[in-house]
Amino acid sequence: MFNFEDYAKSAFTVDNIIFGFDQGELKILLIKRGEPPYTNQWALPGNFVYPNEDLDAAAERVLGELTGLKDVYLEQVRTFGEVNRHPLGRVITVAYYSLVKIKGYNLKGTSPLSQKAKWVSIENATNLAFDHDQIFEACFRRLKRRVRTRPLGFELLPRKFTLTELQQLYEAILQPEKKIDKRNFRKKILSMKILVDLNEAQEGVAHRPAKLYKFDKKKYEKFVAEGFNFEI
Amino acid sequence: MFNFEDYAKSAFTVDNIIFGFDQGELKILLIKRGEPPYTNQWALPGNFVYPNEDLDAAAERVLGELTGLKDVYLEQVRTFGEVNRHPLGRVITVAYYSLVKIKGYNLKGTSPLSQKAKWVSIENATNLAFDHDQIFEACFRRLKRRVRTRPLGFELLPRKFTLTELQQLYEAILQPEKKIDKRNFRKKILSMKILVDLNEAQEGVAHRPAKLYKFDKKKYEKFVAEGFNFEI
Numbered sequence: 188m189f190n191f192e193d194y195a196k197s198a199f200t201v202d203n204i205i206f207g208f209d210q211g212e213l214k215i216l217l218i219k220r221g222e223p224p225y226t227n228q229w230a231l232p233g234n235f236v237y238p239n240e241d242l243d244a245a246a247e248r249v250l251g252e253l254t255g256l257k258d259v260y261l262e263q264v265r266t267f268g269e270v271n272r273h274p275l276g277r278v279i280t281v282a283y284y285s286l287v288k289i290k291g292y293n294l295k296g297t298s299p300l301s302q303k304a305k306w307v308s309i310e311n312a313t314n315l316a317f318d319h320d321q322i323f324e325a326c327f328r329r330l331k332r333r334v335r336t337r338p339l340g341f342e343l344l345p346r347k348f349t350l351t352e353l354q355q356l357y358e359a360i361l362q363p364e365k366k367i368d369k370r371n372f373r374k375k376i377l378s379m380k381i382l383v384d385l386n387e388a389q390e391g392v393a394h395r396p397a398k399l400y401k402f403d404k405k406k407y408e409k410f411v412a413e414g415f416n417f418e419i
Numbered sequence: 420m421f422n423f424e425d426y427a428k429s430a431f432t433v434d435n436i437i438f439g440f441d442q443g444e445l446k447i448l449l450i451k452r453g454e455p456p457y458t459n460q461w462a463l464p465g466n467f468v469y470p471n472e473d474l475d476a477a478a479e480r481v482l483g484e485l486t487g488l489k490d491v492y493l494e495q496v497r498t499f500g501e502v503n504r505h506p507l508g509r510v511i512t513v514a515y516y517s518l519v520k521i522k523g524y525n526l527k528g529t530s531p532l533s534q535k536a537k538w539v540s541i542e543n544a545t546n547l548a549f550d551h552d553q554i555f556e557a558c559f560r561r562l563k564r565r566v567r568t569r570p571l572g573f574e575l576l577p578r579k580f581t582l583t584e585l586q587q588l589y590e591a592i593l594q595p596e597k598k599i600d601k602r603n604f605r606k607k608i609l610s611m612k613i614l615v616d617l618n619e620a621q622e623g624v625a626h627r628p629a630k631l632y633k634f635d636k637k638k639y640e641k642f643v644a645e646g647f648n649f650e651i
Contacts, residue, residue: 189454191430191507194467198426199500199511222421235426238509242500266498266513268431268474275423277470279431279511281498336568336646414568416648 199279201246202233202319203261204326205254207289208343211352213309213359214289215323218253218301224274225316229307231323233280234300246283254304255295259285264326272318280317284326286342309359334360335417338381338410341402347385349397350376375417381406429509433478434465434551435493436514436558437486439521440575443584445541445591446521447555450485450533456506457548461539463555465512466532478515486536487527491517496558504550512549516558518574541591566592567649570613570642573634579617581629582608607649613638 205216217229232253236245246261261283268279294304312323333339339360340353354372361367376382383403388396437448449461464485468477478493493515500511526536544555565571571592572585586604593599608614615635620628 194430194470195428195508196470197429197431198423199429199431236500238426238428239502241502242498242511263497265495266474268468268513270471270473276427279474279513281500281511332646336648414564414646414648416568416646 197277197279198235198273198275199281200233200235200273201242201249202231202280202282202322203246203250204231204264204282204284204323205250205256205259206284206286206330206343207306208356208359209289209306211355211359213356214306215309215312216254216256216294216304217307217312217315218296218304220300220316221302222300227302228316229312229314230316231282231319232301232304233319234298235278242281243283246281251296252298253296253301254292255297256287256292259287261285264329265322267318267322267325269318280322282322282326284329286330286339288343288345290345330360331364336414338379338402338407338415338417341404341407347387347399347401349389349399351397353400379406379410379415381410429511430467430505430507432465432467432505432510432512433474433481434463434512434514434554435478435482436463436496436516436555437482437488437491438516438518438562438575439538440588440591441521441538443587443591445588446538447541447544448486448488448526448536449539449544449547450528450536452532452548453534454532459534460548461544461546462548463551464533464536465551466530467510474513475515478513483528484530485528485533486524487529488519488524491519493517496561499550499554499557501550512554514554514558516561518562518571520575520577522577562592563596568646570611570634570639570647570649573636573639579619579631579633581621581631583629585632611638611642611647611649613642 207214216232218232220226220228220230232250234249236242250259251257264282264284266279266281289306296304313320340356343356344352350373354367358367381403382400385399385401387399389399439446448464450464452458452460452462464482466481482491483489496514496516498511498513521538528536545552572588575588576584582605586599590599613635614632617631617633619631621631
């Protein structure tokens with residue numbers, strides 16, 4: 188006989204993978220846990236969903252409480268449900284991800300579960316609590332795949348950027364698999380007509396100032412919706 | 420004070436969206452429910468995950484029990500967790516999808532939850548139990564998006580097929596948004612060199628027999644892995 192109570196014994200959480208880009212480095216936002224399990228260990232900003240709370244709402248709330256980040260567009264990536272992934276019992280976790288500009292966020296959470304939040308280079312985002320290494324890897328793989336079929340950068344770069352900065356972003360995501368040829372990259376990205384030449388140059392740099400570009404928002408969004416093939 | 424028991428009150432299910440293609444029509448596999456809730460109503464083949472069972476394993480088991488389909492490659496699509504989506508309590512569901520050849524499966528489930536399983540044209544897959552209309556729509560949208568960046572057909576068509584059959588498959592997925600021009604479609608698909616001309620013609624057809632093709636498996640898999648842009 189089916190008895191609902193036999194099944195209604197699981198908890199579920201949300202975990203957020205927030206990518207940012209700064210000084211040529213791809214980073215993710217981690218918290219140092221302030222409560223058990225895994226106290227003092229670095230982890231993805233995640234926590235339990237209230238029994239009467241929608242998943243997407245929970246992802247937003249948890250991210251805000253643990254890191255101070257608000258109004259971030261979170262996209263569901265995948266659900267992780269291995270039987271023994273959580274020490275307290277059966278806990279399914281739904282992973283969300285987002286790409287944001289690092290500048291402009293004040294990392295001040297309100298929850299004691301987070302001692303502090305910090306942007307960490309993806310190379311150093313290892314030995315995380317729970318199965319968070321595995322969750323991070325899955326989300327990073329998704330980002331690497333996405334680079335090939337959707338434009339990228341609008342969410343991660345400052346409004347005005349140089350072609351070198353854009354190439355550094357692609358390299359940070361595609362490494363170590365791919366070294367990008369500068370000439371090919373420029374030819375390809377300019378032929379897509381996704382960039383607007385601002386007729387401005389960088390200021391306050393030691394080297395010869397480079398031209399500044401911004402994205403053509405309409406074209407960018409068209410490519411996001413329809414997909415494309417960016418082979419570099 | 421955090422108390423795990425306050426959160427460990429949810430159940431979770433898996434729901435499978437199995438697409439097939441037959442006689443020019445795109446279909447999905449539904450079950451007529453044999454048990455409450457929603458007895459006698461059509462639904463996606465889904466059921467509860469055992470507390471000690473992995474998600475992927477549960478999706479496979481449930482599909483087999485309800486429909487008889489075995490050894491199907493299931494891919495996780497998205498998790499649906501609206502607070503009131505299930506009448507018995509808080510139930511999160513993880514949706515899996517697959518593309519299969521309709522022929523060759525004997526629709527014989529073993530679970531009383533399924534009175535019967537049946538391939539249903541996607542136009543008629545409406546008024547499903549729970550929030551299954553919404554889950555189906557989300558998976559169908561994913562399939563429509565995927566057509567633009569990955570090759571399609573290997574999983575759905577017979578081993579030998581005509582260009583007309585391949586075009587019908589694309590039309591069945593992209594309709595009603597898109598009418599496909601025959602000449603453009605053929606030019607585009609042949610230029611990708613993804614098809615092998617078998618130097619055979621159809622047999623036993625009333626009209627002029629068309630040429631038969633099969634997929635070049637290696638090229639097909641390369642495109643699946645790397646993505647491409649199929650604008651038609």
